[in-house]
Amino acid sequence: MSTVPDAIPAMRPPQLGSDILPETPAYDLIELLFFAYRDFVSDPDRILDEYGFGRAHHRVLHFVDRQPGLTIAELLDILRITKQSLNRVLKELIEKDFIESRTGTSDRRQRLLFATEQGHDLAVKLANLQTRRIMRALADLDLASKDHVSRYLLRLIDPDDRAHVERLVFGAKKS
Structure with a gap:
């Protein structure tokens, strides 16, 4: 049986939504977020490793699968990573047939990104692990x-x- 320590309420700012800080940093909440994130990504990490992929591949695949036809510029805006970082990851996902890049219909210079069937299946598999x-x-x-x-x-x-x-x-949202 686990209980939340009494220290958590004392760590909250006196007025929610204000810029007033508690006397001590909210170490408990900071660390809980750290450990929650660590475990949240650990299940997908094991599967991604089988493909030679990492978390950056997961993020790219996730958003491309969720938003078919996403442009590279839109993806860069979502992920807030450098174009150089995205290019390396995207190149691998395209070469391994997880993502497909198509020419834009209204602007031929634009590249639209789509998950392939294999990419969609992997994205859903990873999302199901995190959903559980x-x-x-x-x-x-x-x-x-x-x-x-x-x-x-x-x-x-x-x-x-x-x-x-x-x-x-x-x-x-999509099914």
């Missing part, structure tokens, strides 16, 4: 709590990027 972990974590929570988790995660995103992320996440 998320569902286990949310299993004992009521619907209001799940909404709080979504809002909390959204509020971790820089304010000037939140609306953009909301459009990407909630406007990109």
Whole structure:
């Protein structure tokens, strides 16, 4: 039986949403986020390793699969990585037939990215692993709590990027 230590409430800022900091850094929340992320990516990492892929490949494949026809510029904006980093990863995914690059219909200079069947299958396999972990974590929570988790995660995103992320996440739902 695990319990959340009493220290967590004391680490919260006195006024939620304010810029006032607690007396000590929120080490507990920082470390919980670190360990949660570590384990959240560990399941996909094992499978990606079988293909010689890493987390960058996972991120590219995820967003290309979720948004067929995504441009390289849009992908760079989402991932906030250098074009050089993206080119290396994208080249590998294209060469191994996980992603396909097509010429734009309205602008022939544009490259539109699509997951191949193999790429889609891998993206879904990885998403299912992470979905299982998320569902286990949310299993004992009521619907209001799940909404709080979504809002909390959204509020971790820089304010000037939140609306953009909301459009990407909630406007990109597909089965």
